[in-house]
Amino acid sequence: MTNKLNSNNLTKSEEDYLKALFQLLIEDESVKVGNNQLAEYLNVSPASANNMIKKLKAKGYVVSEKYGKLDLTEGGKSIAVRLIRKHRLWETFLCNYLNFTWDEVHDVAEQLEHVKSYKLIDELDRFMDFPKKDPHGEVIPNADGEYSVLPKIMLSSLPEGAVCQLIAVNDGSVNFLKYVSEIGLVLSSEIKILEIREFDKSIRIQFNDVIETVTRKFADNIFVKKIV
Amino acid sequence: MTNKLNSNNLTKSEEDYLKALFQLLIEDESVKVGNNQLAEYLNVSPASANNMIKKLKAKGYVVSEKYGKLDLTEGGKSIAVRLIRKHRLWETFLCNYLNFTWDEVHDVAEQLEHVKSYKLIDELDRFMDFPKKDPHGEVIPNADGEYSVLPKIMLSSLPEGAVCQLIAVNDGSVNFLKYVSEIGLVLSSEIKILEIREFDKSIRIQFNDVIETVTRKFADNIFVKKIV
DNA sequence: TAAAAAAGTTAGCCATGACTAACAAATTAA
DNA sequence: TTAATTTGTTAGTCATGGCTAACTTTTTTA
Numbered sequence: 283m284t285n286k287l288n289s290n291n292l293t294k295s296e297e298d299y300l301k302a303l304f305q306l307l308i309e310d311e312s313v314k315v316g317n318n319q320l321a322e323y324l325n326v327s328p329a330s331a332n333n334m335i336k337k338l339k340a341k342g343y344v345v346s347e348k349y350g351k352l353d354l355t356e357g358g359k360s361i362a363v364r365l366i367r368k369h370r371l372w373e374t375f376l377c378n379y380l381n382f383t384w385d386e387v388h389d390v391a392e393q394l395e396h397v398k399s400y401k402l403i404d405e406l407d408r409f410m411d412f413p414k415k416d417p418h419g420e421v422i423p424n425a426d427g428e429y430s431v432l433p434k435i436m437l438s439s440l441p442e443g444a445v446c447q448l449i450a451v452n453d454g455s456v457n458f459l460k461y462v463s464e465i466g467l468v469l470s471s472e473i474k475i476l477e478i479r480e481f482d483k484s485i486r487i488q489f490n491d492v493i494e495t496v497t498r499k500f501a502d503n504i505f506v507k508k509i510v
Numbered sequence: 511m512t513n514k515l516n517s518n519n520l521t522k523s524e525e526d527y528l529k530a531l532f533q534l535l536i537e538d539e540s541v542k543v544g545n546n547q548l549a550e551y552l553n554v555s556p557a558s559a560n561n562m563i564k565k566l567k568a569k570g571y572v573v574s575e576k577y578g579k580l581d582l583t584e585g586g587k588s589i590a591v592r593l594i595r596k597h598r599l600w601e602t603f604l605c606n607y608l609n610f611t612w613d614e615v616h617d618v619a620e621q622l623e624h625v626k627s628y629k630l631i632d633e634l635d636r637f638m639d640f641p642k643k644d645p646h647g648e649v650i651p652n653a654d655g656e657y658s659v660l661p662k663i664m665l666s667s668l669p670e671g672a673v674c675q676l677i678a679v680n681d682g683s684v685n686f687l688k689y690v691s692e693i694g695l696v697l698s699s700e701i702k703i704l705e706i707r708e709f710d711k712s713i714r715i716q717f718n719d720v721i722e723t724v725t726r727k728f729a730d731n732i733f734v735k736k737i738v
Numbered sequence: 739t740a741a742a743a744a745a746g747t748t749a750g751c752c753a754t755g756a757c758t759a760a761c762a763a764a765t766t767a768a
Numbered sequence: 769t770t771a772a773t774t775t776g777t778t779a780g781t782c783a784t785g786g787c788t789a790a791c792t793t794t795t796t797t798a
Contacts, residue, residue, distance in 0.1 A: 293754075293755085295754080295755060295756090316775065316776075317775075317776055317777085318774085318775055318776070319775095326755090326756070326757090327756075327757060327758075328775080328776070328777085329756090329757070329758075329759095329776095329777080329778080329779095330755065330756055330757070331776095332776065332777060332778085333754095333755070333756085334755075336777095337754095337755095348763090348776085348777085349762090349763055349764065349775080349776055349777085350776095376630070379637055380629075380630065380633035380634060380637055381633055382629070382633070386629065389627075390625065390627045390629075390630050393625045393626065393627070394622075394625055397618065397621045397622055397625070398621065399617070399618045399621070401608075401610070401614065401618075402604070402608065402618050405608035405609055405610070406608060409607055409608055521784075521785085523784080523785060523786090544745065544746075545745070545746055545747085546744080546745055546746070547745095554785090554786070554787090555786075555787060555788075556745080556746070556747085557746095557747080557748080557749095557786090557787070557788075557789095558785065558786055558787070559746095560746065560747060560748085561747095561785075561786085562785075564747095565784095565785095576746085576747085576793090577745080577746055577747085577792090577793055577794065578746095
């Protein structure tokens with residue numbers, strides 16, 4: 283009874299692994315992504331990851347040599363991008379229509395992205411009038427899986443005196459997102475770097491008449507467009 | 511990390527069984543609902559159903575004696591009603607906002623109803639301004655699990671000459687729903703019973719200037735309010 | 739009321755996707 | 769360049785939720 287058009291026949295787990303591998307691969311394209319790294323990212327044992335990678339290789343979504351680095355086939359990438367599209371569209375819906383906050387959307391979107399129906403997601407896209415970015419500032423791939431990659435400049439990479447605009451935040455950690463909201467940072471906030479303290483790399487920043495000191499780790503998860 | 515408020519810790523399968531049992535129990539409260547009946551309803555083997563019933567009894571959602579009839583505890587009913595609430599709210603959203611038709615919503619709502627988040631469903635309810643009925647005319651339980659039961663009069667139970675209004679359709683079969691749409695029946699359609707043919711119990715009906723002959727089986731799945 | 743049919747149960751098997759423990763290969767450091 | 773460490777793999781186990789086959793209990797019917 284299940285419509286083939288609405289389904290890629292992958293389990294939730296298989297989808298999770300493909301998406302995770304994709305995320306790791308685009309984080310830094312030049313660096314090897316290995317089995318244990320994938321396992322850690324997904325909070326499973328190396329054995330579990332190894333097992334699943336074997337299956338995904340057999341299904342033609344992943345390529346790797348024994349003891350070698352992991353990579354996705356075009357098919358694997360395509361599925362991952364579709365999942366990211368779904369995830370970001372749902373996050374957008376939750377924030378813009380259902381009063382969810384930044385830190386609340388992730389867990390629910392993680393469930394919603396596994397609902398199988400092309401019509402559902404394309405209609406949701408249309409309903410929201412084809413949004414280009416999700417609430418965290420990340421680009422939403424279109425129905426054909428096309429998307430532009432934002433040049434991700436970390437706040438931590440700018441020198442003292444620089445002025446920039448917040449264009450995206452890393453959405454991997456609920457605690458981080460809560461923290462960002464609490465201090466009052468939102469997308470498009472204009473941020474000035476007042477001082478970088480050599481001792482511990484902490485950074486004094488100013489935005490909307492607020493002055494805050496943030497850690498290097500915090501600044502690594504804030505992505506900006508340089509203005510000055 | 512999963513918020514207890516957002517989760518009842520039941521698997522998708524457990525939820526499916528509880529909902530199915532609930533649906534069977536309200537269909538006819540006086541008749542026994544047995545293991546094999548539940549199995550058939552869910553398209554699983556009697557052994558599988560038996561197995562799951564055992565587990566749900568241990569968890570306190572189902573009661574039954576050996577070789578006896580099945581029943582739900584208050585806890586079991588509460589979970590089933592919440593699932594029905596979620597299912598019907600999602601169906602309403604799909605039809606009213608995402609251009610889904612009657613026959614397209616069921617499969618997708620079946621997936622969406624298992625997404626765990628109280629906030630999601632209550633906000634969806636609010637977003638749609640607390641709809642009272644789903645697209646098939648069925649009553650949507652409120653956030654406290656309260657709902658009124660429609661007096662379900664089958665079209666097939668009315669005599670020749672009667673005039674009635676379509677208030678709900680059985681949403682169990684995609685093919686049935688397609689058929690209903692194709693001949694042009696919608697909620698609130700006024701239907702007149704022109705003739706009941708004794709030979710095969712087929713019924714000639716008129717609605718919106720259309721005259722159609724439908725089978726007894728068809729009329730069993732159409733629920734109406736009598737006008738004349 | 740005894741035999742047949744239907745309904746319910748149990749035992750044992752399979753696939754999925756976790757896990758640990760043990761081992762092998764590759765990389766890094768002394 | 770050998771030893772230590774990290775990374776990857778394999779084998780074997782477990783829980784979930786399906787399944788079939790065989791059996792038992794209940795209900796129906798002849």
